[in-house]
Amino acid sequence: MKTLSGILYFFVLFLISKNTSAETVQIEFTKFDTYSIEIAYINGGDTIEWSPNIGEHNVEFLIAPQADLLPNKSKINEFHSVTFDIPGIYLYGCTPHLNLGMLGLVIVDKNLENIADIEKIDLSPVASSVLNHLLKEVSLNLM
């Protein structure tokens, strides 16, 4: 009986630690002026880190689930870290290369409630084409 409660105790501890352990995802800039992960599927509370490793890039958020809660924009070639607590889709791009299609999506808790905001954003033809491609991939994965 004592052993069983001991096992249960550790099992509960394991469940708690599993639920509260937020993860950190690293995204790099590539030599093709893209982000190494274009669609990041994460859980609420997780953090994404962008590290300057190549080229002249940054991270600028264009759309968040709540318009007044856009994450901060980073400076060119600067380490940037954002923790995502609110579920939904976030769209970001590189300020100097957005028109060339350097953009990425962050999807928190598989929540697509604000996808309409992302679909109707006005971008350059190349950026729109990249975004449409990514959104198709998201709908294949999640819908």
Ligand SMILES: [Cu+2]
């Ligand atoms: Cu760039």
